[in-house]
Amino acid sequence: MPKVKVKRKSTFIDMTAMSDVTVLLLTFFMLTSTFVEPTPVQIAVPSSVSEIKIPETNVLNILVESNGRIIMGVDQNFRVEMLERMAEEYGYEFTDAEKGAFQATSYFGVPMSQMNALLRMPLEEQEKVMASQGTGIPIDTTANPSNEFKAWVKAARKSSRDMRIAIKAAQNTPYSEIHKVMSSLQDIRENRYNLITSLKSVSGDF
Amino acid sequence: MAEVQQKDGGKEKGKQKKMTIRVDFTPMVDMNMLLLTFFMLCTSMSKPQTMEISMPSNDKTLTEQERDKVAASRAITLILGSEDRVYFYTGEPNYEDYTSLQETNYDATGLRAMLLGRNQEVVSKIRELKKEKNETNMTDEEYNKKATEIKDAKTAPIVIIKATDDATYKNLVDALDEMHICSINKYAIVDITEGDEWLVENYEKKGELTNQIDRDQM
Numbered sequence: 001m002p003k004v005k006v007k008r009k010s011t012f013i014d015m016t017a018m019s020d021v022t023v024l025l026l027t028f029f030m031l032t033s034t035f036v037e038p039t040p041v042q043i044a045v046p047s048s049v050s051e052i053k054i055p056e057t058n059v060l061n062i063l064v065e066s067n068g069r070i071i072m073g074v075d076q077n078f079r080v081e082m083l084e085r086m087a088e089e090y091g092y093e094f095t096d097a098e099k100g101a102f103q104a105t106s107y108f109g110v111p112m113s114q115m116n117a118l119l120r121m122p123l124e125e126q127e128k129v130m131a132s133q134g135t136g137i138p139i140d141t142t143a144n145p146s147n148e149f150k151a152w153v154k155a156a157r158k159s160s161r162d163m164r165i166a167i168k169a170a171q172n173t174p175y176s177e178i179h180k181v182m183s184s185l186q187d188i189r190e191n192r193y194n195l196i197t198s199l200k201s202v203s204g205d206f
Numbered sequence: 207m208a209e210v211q212q213k214d215g216g217k218e219k220g221k222q223k224k225m226t227i228r229v230d231f232t233p234m235v236d237m238n239m240l241l242l243t244f245f246m247l248c249t250s251m252s253k254p255q256t257m258e259i260s261m262p263s264n265d266k267t268l269t270e271q272e273r274d275k276v277a278a279s280r281a282i283t284l285i286l287g288s289e290d291r292v293y294f295y296t297g298e299p300n301y302e303d304y305t306s307l308q309e310t311n312y313d314a315t316g317l318r319a320m321l322l323g324r325n326q327e328v329v330s331k332i333r334e335l336k337k338e339k340n341e342t343n344m345t346d347e348e349y350n351k352k353a354t355e356i357k358d359a360k361t362a363p364i365v366i367i368k369a370t371d372d373a374t375y376k377n378l379v380d381a382l383d384e385m386h387i388c389s390i391n392k393y394a395i396v397d398i399t400e401g402d403e404w405l406v407e408n409y410e411k412k413g414e415l416t417n418q419i420d421r422d423q424m
Binding site for chain 2: 064172
């Protein structure tokens with residue numbers, strides 16, 4: 001009597017097609033996308049039909065939270081230079097370690113008086129401070145010397161003459177807060193800037 | 207992982223052995239999927255959109271009056287109020303009649319319809335230009351040049367945007383967006399004056415403030 005043979009079936013699935021697809025998708029994503037810069041706070045920007053794209057480099061980002069707190073971000077290669085200018089203007093001293101720490105942070109939003117303490121913290125602590133409801137960059141329009149916002153923008157302008165200024169403000173920010181930013185920029189003759197919005201499709205052919 | 211399979215055709219005489227070469231792609235797919243997930247999660251597809259605005263300089267050499275000197279017939283003043291309200295008046299403010307100030311909204315039927323109506327000449331010309339562009343091979347440069355020419359027409363309205371402190375940033379962007387949609391090239395963001403605030407208040411109270419003044423004078 002012949003033995004009952006269990007028919008062995010190969011479970012070999014041809015993965016070639018699958019691999020083709022994934023490689024294609026991978027290539028697509030690698031070519032079309034850009035890396036997300038981590039921001040300390042989430043800001044819901046309003047939408048507009050404008051289709052101008054913001055350049056990737058040489059931009060001074062001004063984030064305005066809905067409570068009016070101002071945070072700034074700038075390209076890495078300008079950071080230390082700006083900090084040095086600010087230190088000179090406000091009479092603070094920064095060690096090389098602190099400067100290095102400043103270069104590593106993409107966004108900053110504390111008054112100059114707290115900058116030393118912030119930069120001495122480890123990176124995670126810094127992020128925590130930034131994410132919590134801190135003070136932001138002071139923008140007092142009545143007292144000129146304490147308007148550090150103006151000083152930062154000026155420092156940025158000195159570092160790079162063709163730097164673009166981009167304001168990224170939350171939808172529900174009261175106009176009074178935006179007005180402070182705009183009039184401060186106007187005071188230092190920065191009359192052209194970009195407002196960051198998200199894309200809105202519009203019905204009709206306009 | 208690669209295997210060479212032999213078909214058992216060897217028993218028959220004279221036939222050549224058939225060999226199939228198969229490479230197992232499963233690990234390759236695994237790795238690709240991982241990379242794909244990483245790229246999908248860590249990158250953003252498109253750069254954020256921006257609008258460009260240029261503000262008038264704050265030069266003190268220009269007096270308040272000179273800055274306000276816009277042909278009254280062409281001027282439309284928008285006042286962005288609280289709770290997504292928007293008011294507008296044309297030309298000079300009329301403090302006598304509260305109905306000179308009108309209320310509208312940010313919908314397509316509100317502000318946009320009003321502005322398109324005022325800017326009809328330019329809008330229709332721009333539409334024609336767009337049609338022409340589609341039909342002929344007009345370059346973008348040429349199109350832009352012609353479009354600016356049309357938009358700078360002497361009769362085109364000039365919009366003055368005045369935002370109250372109660373307005374939100376979204377309101378401002380919406381208003382600027384409407385300028386873009388309605389092909390209005392000349393607009394300015396100006397600080398609100400007491401007179402404008404009074405107008406809004408008067409409007410809300412249906413002209414009570416004007417009546418009060420009249421009574422006081424009598």
